[in-house]
Amino acid sequence: MSLQHAPVQPMYQTKSVEQIIRSHLGNPATRDEVASAVGWKDPSSSSSRVLSGQQGIQLRDINQLISACGMVLVDPRYLNWLKYGAQIGANCWCERNNMAGACAGGQ
Template identity: 35%
Template structure:
């Protein structure tokens, strides 16, 4: 589900404006950036059990990441996996407000 402008306070920001300002995170871009940064590459290699030749092969598309090493690689990037459903829940909670007495008492969202 794509976010819509009406989901923003007062509909003040269009999706085109958001798309122009941000790029969606990419695992490929994150791996490329980390594996070409000497200060990060060594840690990733250690966590997934690679040597420098495997990094080169991975970056050129000649080698993949095994499913058993995926979690370690994602963690080494400083990323997490979260479901869209969970992220939608967080967005809804942030909009309503976790401490909203009205909603918690069954009166609906504050001000509505």
């Protein structure tokens, strides 16, 4: 018996970092949290200036900005490690259930 693998569809729409930051700065409900995280005194004015390109974001504030926008930085090597581990786990599950998998012939 052969297992058919359906193409994996993303569970969410991919957005760029810029789109996410713009969304947070443009929404009054999230703008204040971002402004507080990066130390802006006037959230509305600072956000407006950043969105229009009149003001930049200090490098020292990048980590706080990313975190306040609900994002985290992940090393691609870590994601590759997780993918590899998931493949091993899936194949071992197949083997334990008498199905042909990458672990075939193993113990």
